[in-house]
Amino acid sequence: xxxxxxxxxxxxxxxxxxxxxxxxxxxxxxxxxxxxxxxxxxxxxxxxxxxxxxxxxxxxxxxxxxxxxxxxxxxxxxxxxxxxxxxxxxxxxxxxxxxxxxxxxxxxxxxxxxxxxxxxxxxxxxxxxxxxxxxxxxxxxxxxxxxx
Amino acid sequence: xxxxxxxxxxxxxxxxxxxxxxxxxxxxxxxxxxxxxxxxxxxxxxxxxxxxxxxxxxxxxxxxxxxxxxxxxxxxxxxxxxxxxxxxxxxxxxxxxxxxxxxxxxxxxxxxxxxxxxxxxxxxxxxxxxxxxxxxxxxxxxxxxxxxxxxxxxxxxxxxxxxxxxxxxxxxxxxxxxxxxxxxxxxxxxxxxxxxxxxxxxxxxxxxxxxxxxxxxxxxxxxxxxxxxxxxxxxxxxxxxxxxxxxxxxxxxxxxxxxxxxxxxxxxxxxxxxxxxxxxxxxxxxxxxxxxxxxxxxxxxxxxxxxxxxxxxxxxxxxxxxxxxxxxxxxxxxxxxxxxxxxxxxxxxxxxxxxxxxxxxxxxxxxxxxxxxxxxxxxxxxxxxxxxxxxxxxxxxxxxxxxxxxxxxxxxx
Numbered sequence: 001x002x003x004x005x006x007x008x009x010x011x012x013x014x015x016x017x018x019x020x021x022x023x024x025x026x027x028x029x030x031x032x033x034x035x036x037x038x039x040x041x042x043x044x045x046x047x048x049x050x051x052x053x054x055x056x057x058x059x060x061x062x063x064x065x066x067x068x069x070x071x072x073x074x075x076x077x078x079x080x081x082x083x084x085x086x087x088x089x090x091x092x093x094x095x096x097x098x099x100x101x102x103x104x105x106x107x108x109x110x111x112x113x114x115x116x117x118x119x120x121x122x123x124x125x126x127x128x129x130x131x132x133x134x135x136x137x138x139x140x141x142x143x144x145x146x147x148x
Numbered sequence: 149x150x151x152x153x154x155x156x157x158x159x160x161x162x163x164x165x166x167x168x169x170x171x172x173x174x175x176x177x178x179x180x181x182x183x184x185x186x187x188x189x190x191x192x193x194x195x196x197x198x199x200x201x202x203x204x205x206x207x208x209x210x211x212x213x214x215x216x217x218x219x220x221x222x223x224x225x226x227x228x229x230x231x232x233x234x235x236x237x238x239x240x241x242x243x244x245x246x247x248x249x250x251x252x253x254x255x256x257x258x259x260x261x262x263x264x265x266x267x268x269x270x271x272x273x274x275x276x277x278x279x280x281x282x283x284x285x286x287x288x289x290x291x292x293x294x295x296x297x298x299x300x301x302x303x304x305x306x307x308x309x310x311x312x313x314x315x316x317x318x319x320x321x322x323x324x325x326x327x328x329x330x331x332x333x334x335x336x337x338x339x340x341x342x343x344x345x346x347x348x349x350x351x352x353x354x355x356x357x358x359x360x361x362x363x364x365x366x367x368x369x370x371x372x373x374x375x376x377x378x379x380x381x382x383x384x385x386x387x388x389x390x391x392x393x394x395x396x397x398x399x400x401x402x403x404x405x406x407x408x409x410x411x412x413x414x415x416x417x418x419x420x421x422x423x424x425x426x427x428x429x430x431x432x433x434x435x436x437x438x439x440x441x442x443x444x445x446x447x448x449x450x451x452x453x454x455x456x457x458x459x460x461x462x463x464x465x466x467x468x469x470x471x472x473x474x475x476x477x478x479x480x481x482x483x484x485x486x487x488x489x490x491x492x493x494x495x496x497x498x499x500x501x502x503x504x505x506x507x508x509x510x511x512x513x514x515x516x517x518x519x520x521x522x523x524x525x526x527x528x529x530x531x532x533x534x535x536x537x538x539x540x541x542x543x544x545x546x547x548x549x550x551x552x553x554x555x556x557x558x559x560x561x
Binding site: 002004005008009014018039040041042043063064065066067069120122123126 | 176496497498499500501503504505508509515516517521524530531555556559560561
C-alpha cells in the first residue's frame with residue numbers, strides 16, 4: 001500500500017528516527033542555536049564544539065518528524081571532523097539536493113538518502129530545518145532560526 | 149432529492165456526495181477521502197454555479213449603479229444578507245456585516261471596542277482558542293494597556309467552569325469565546341457562559357468558525373452581542389464570512405476601514421459615515437463570494453443542519469469506537485460534548501509523517517498545531533493529526549482512515 005513512499009522513507013531514515021545519533025544537550029558547547037519551523041511547530045537546538053576552525057563535536061535536541069530528526073541525526077554525524085568551510089559547502093549542496101537542483105550525489109555521501117524530499121514540497125523544510133540552523137550557527141547568528 | 153427531516157435513516161449521503169464534484173477523484177491512485185473539513189470544506193455544485201452565474205450574467209458593482217446589472221448584483225448581494233440573517237435568526241438584516249472571514253470579523257470588533265477599553269481592564273478568552281481569537285485581543289491589550297485573561301481547560305479539553313466564573317470581575321470589559329474548538333472538537337456551553345458574563349454586564353463575542361457547519365445557531369436565543377463565522381468552513385467560497393452584531397453594539401463602534409460604500413457624505417472637512425451595516429463594509433466587497441455564501445446556506449438548509457449534525461455525530465462515534473482498536477493511538481480532546489473532530493497522536497510517530505503517509509493512501513487529514521499552539525502546549529504535544537468530518541463523509545471513509553493508520557504504523561515498524 002505504501003511501497004511507493006519508500007523513496008522518501010528509506011529504512012535508513014526510520015533507523016535514524018528511532019535511534020537518532022548525537023541526540024543530547026552539550027553543556028560545554030562553543031555555540032548553540034534554536035531552529036524553528038512555525039508552519040508545523042517543529043523545533044530543535046543545535047550544539048557544536050569548534051577547535052581551530054574544525055567542528056570537533058555536534059549534537060542536537062528537539063522535537064520533529066522522522067524526516068527532520070533523521071536529517072539532524074545524519075547532519076551532526078557527517079559534520080563532525082569537518083572544517084566550518086566544508087560544513088558550509090555541504091549545506092549549499094544539501095539545500096540544492098532537497099530543492100531538486102542537480103547535484104553530484106557522490107558528494108553528499110549518506111545524506112543522499114534524503115534526496116526523495118524534493119518530490120514532496122510540503123516536506124522539504126522538514127529536511128532543511130537542521131541545515132538552515134547550522135548555516136545560521138556557522139555565520140555566527142544567535143537569533144533563533146525559522147524556516148519561514 | 150434531499151430529505152429534509154433529521155432522521156439519519158433517510159439521510160442520503162450518496163446523493164449529497166454527488167453534489168460535490170471535487171470528491172469524485174483519485175489521489176495517488178486511491179479514491180479521495182477528504183477529512184480536512186475543519187480546515188476548509190468542499191463546495192457543492194450549487195455554490196459553484198452561483199459564482200459562475202454571477203460572473204456570467206450579473207457582474208456589476210453594487211449600491212451605486214442605476215443600470216440593470218448593478219441592480220441585479222445589489223439584489224443578489226442583499227438577498228444573501230437576508231439569508232444569513234434568517235440562518236442565524238438575527239432580528240434584523242442590519243445586524244449582518246460581511247467580512248473576509250471570522251478572522252476579519254474578530255479584528256473588526258476588537259478595533260471597534262477598543263474605544264471603551266482602558267488600561268487595567270480585562271479581556272477574557274479561553275485556553276482553547278484559535279490564534280484568530282487570541283492575537284486580535286493581544287493587539288488590543290497592547291494598544292490599550294488592558295490585560296488578557298485566559299480561562300483554563302482540563303485534560304479532556306473542557307473549559308473549567310468554576311475557574312471561568314472566578315475570572316469574571318468588575319474589570320472584565322469584554323469576552324471572546326470559541327463555540328467549538330477547532331483543535332479538540334470541544335463544544336462549549338456558550339449559553340451558560342454568556343448568561344454568566346451578562347450577570348456582570350460583560351459583552352461577548354462568540355467565535356463560531358468551527359461550530360457553524362455543525363450546530364444550529366440562534367443568536368437571539370444565545371443573547372451574545374457578537375457572533376462571527378467564515379463561509380469557507382460552511383461549504384461557501386473562501387474570502388467571505390460574516391459578523392453578527394446587536395444593532396446598538398454595532399452602532400456605537402467606530403468603522404474598521406474607511407473608503408467607498410461606507411459613507412453617506414464626504415467633504416475634505418468632514419465625512420459622515422453610512423448606517424450599519426454599511427459603515428463596516430468599505431470598498432467593493434466580495435460580491436461573488438457573498439452570493440456563494442447565500443447559496444451554501446440555502447443548500448445546507450435544504451438538507452437540514454440537524455440532520456447534518458446527526459450524521460456527523462454518528463461518524464465521530466464510529467471513529468472513536470474504531471480507534472480503540474489501535475493501541476498506539478491517543479485521542480487529544482475527549483470532551484463529553486464534542487463535534488465531529490478526531491484529533492490524535494500516534495505513539496512514536498510524528499503527525500507530519502502521518503499526514504504524508506495518509507495522503508499517499510488518498511486520505512486528506514491535517515497535521516500540525518491547527519493554529520492553536522497554546523492547546524498543543526497544554527497537552528504537551530508539538531502537533532496532532534486531525535480528521536474532521538463533514539456532511540458528505542461516510543462510515544466507509546472512517547474505516548478507510550483507520551485502515552490507513554494501521555498501514556502506516558506497520559510501515560513505521
